[in-house]
Amino acid sequence: MRFRHPDGSIVHLAYCTNVHPAEDLEGVIAQLDGCASLVRKHLKVPVLGVGLWLANTLAERLSNSPVALGRLARALDRNGLEVVTLNGFPYSGFHDRVVGKKVYQPDWTESARLEYTLDLVKVLGELMPADASYGSISTLPLAWRTPWTRSRDAQARRAFDKLDEHLARVQTRTGRRIRVAVEPEPGCVLEMVPQAANWLTPYAGGGRVGICLDTCHLAVQFEEPAKSFAVLADANVEIVKSQVSAALHIAQPWDPAARELLAEFAEPKFLHQTREYGGPGVDDLDLIGELSGHASWRVHFHVPVHAPPRPPLTSTTDVLDESLRHLVGGPHPLTHHLESETYTWSVLPSPPKGQQRLAEGIAGELAWLRDRLLALGLTQL
Structure with a gap:
C-alpha cells in the first residue's frame, strides 16, 4: 500500500x-496468484506492496534470465502487486523443518552472501516501479556472534565495501537507486542499534548502505526507541527500511500461568532468543531455566500485531507504536519503506488453517498498521 x-x-x-x-x-508465482492476491482483495486496495523473499537459486535464475524475470513481473502486474523491497536475510531453506542458526549462513565473510545480494540488486532494479524513489534490500547483521574475530570482521568489511561500490555503479549506470539495510538481531554480531550504527559509520552519508530497524528485535533487546533513533541520527546512519513487527512480552515470568502459555510458543523450527530486563539472555526458549525470572522477559517470536496473545502474555505493540511515531510521524519520514514481517504464522500455538485464513490474518495486520499511519497524518493513496 502507498501513503x-x-x-x-x-x-x-x-x-x-x-x-x-x-x-x-x-x-x-503461485503465492502471488493465491495468498497475496487474496490479501489485496481483503484490503480493497488497488495496489498491494509485497516484500519478496527470493531464495538464492531463484535470485540467481532471475538475475540471468529475462524470460523468468518477465514471468515474475507479469504475475505481479496481474495481481495488482508492486515490489520496492526484498528480504535478503534468509539465503535458502527458510521453511525447513528446523531452521535455527542456519538462517545466518552463509554470512558476510563468505563470497556466496555477497553474490546473492548482488543478484537481488539486479532483480530489484528490474522489478521496482519506475516512480519509486529507491529500492531496499534487508540483510543479516554480518553473522551469528560466534565465532567472530578481527580477521572475520575485516572480511565482512571488504565485502560491504565492494557492495557499496557496486550500488554506486548501478545507480550511475541505470539511474535506479538500490539500498541495502543491515538488520540488527539478538544473538548476532550486530544485535543492538549502537553496535550497528558504529559498524555502519563508514557508509554514513552515502545513502546506499544503512540499517533495517526491526521493531520486534528492538523490543526484545529492551532498547528504547527514542534513544535508538537518537544514536542513529548522531551517527548519520540512515534507516533504509523498517520491519514493523511485535515480540512476545512476559511481564511476570514467575507466574505459572504465564510459563504455561509461553511453553506453547516453544517450537523447534525457528530460534527464539529471550532476554530478561536488566539481565542476561538465552538463545532459545528451551534455555529459559537459566534466567532468574525476577524481571520481565521478551522473546524473539514475531506475533501478529493486531491479535495479542492470550493473557497474561502480551506483545510489544507499544514499542511498535512509539517507533512508528519516530519513523513517519515527524516533519519528514525517517524511512519510506515499512514491511510487516510476521513469518511465524505456521508455528503459532493456533496457526491459521488454509490460504484463506492466512490471507485474512496478513490483511488484519496490514489494516492495523494502516490505521496507525492514518492516525499519524498520512493519507492512503
Whole structure:
C-alpha cells in the first residue's frame, strides 16, 4: 500500500513473503496468484506492496534470465502487486523443518552472501516501479556472534565495501537507486542499534548502505526507541527500511500461568532468543531455566500485531507504536519503506488453517498498521 506523508513523499507498506515456503519460480508465482492476491482483495486496495523473499537459486535464475524475470513481473502486474523491497536475510531453506542458526549462513565473510545480494540488486532494479524513489534490500547483521574475530570482521568489511561500490555503479549506470539495510538481531554480531550504527559509520552519508530497524528485535533487546533513533541520527546512519513487527512480552515470568502459555510458543523450527530486563539472555526458549525470572522477559517470536496473545502474555505493540511515531510521524519520514514481517504464522500455538485464513490474518495486520499511519497524518493513496 502507498501513503502520502504530509511532506509530499510516498511511504510504502508491504508484507514480507517469507511467510510462504516456496523457493522456485512456479511456487512464488503461485503465492502471488493465491495468498497475496487474496490479501489485496481483503484490503480493497488497488495496489498491494509485497516484500519478496527470493531464495538464492531463484535470485540467481532471475538475475540471468529475462524470460523468468518477465514471468515474475507479469504475475505481479496481474495481481495488482508492486515490489520496492526484498528480504535478503534468509539465503535458502527458510521453511525447513528446523531452521535455527542456519538462517545466518552463509554470512558476510563468505563470497556466496555477497553474490546473492548482488543478484537481488539486479532483480530489484528490474522489478521496482519506475516512480519509486529507491529500492531496499534487508540483510543479516554480518553473522551469528560466534565465532567472530578481527580477521572475520575485516572480511565482512571488504565485502560491504565492494557492495557499496557496486550500488554506486548501478545507480550511475541505470539511474535506479538500490539500498541495502543491515538488520540488527539478538544473538548476532550486530544485535543492538549502537553496535550497528558504529559498524555502519563508514557508509554514513552515502545513502546506499544503512540499517533495517526491526521493531520486534528492538523490543526484545529492551532498547528504547527514542534513544535508538537518537544514536542513529548522531551517527548519520540512515534507516533504509523498517520491519514493523511485535515480540512476545512476559511481564511476570514467575507466574505459572504465564510459563504455561509461553511453553506453547516453544517450537523447534525457528530460534527464539529471550532476554530478561536488566539481565542476561538465552538463545532459545528451551534455555529459559537459566534466567532468574525476577524481571520481565521478551522473546524473539514475531506475533501478529493486531491479535495479542492470550493473557497474561502480551506483545510489544507499544514499542511498535512509539517507533512508528519516530519513523513517519515527524516533519519528514525517517524511512519510506515499512514491511510487516510476521513469518511465524505456521508455528503459532493456533496457526491459521488454509490460504484463506492466512490471507485474512496478513490483511488484519496490514489494516492495523494502516490505521496507525492514518492516525499519524498520512493519507492512503
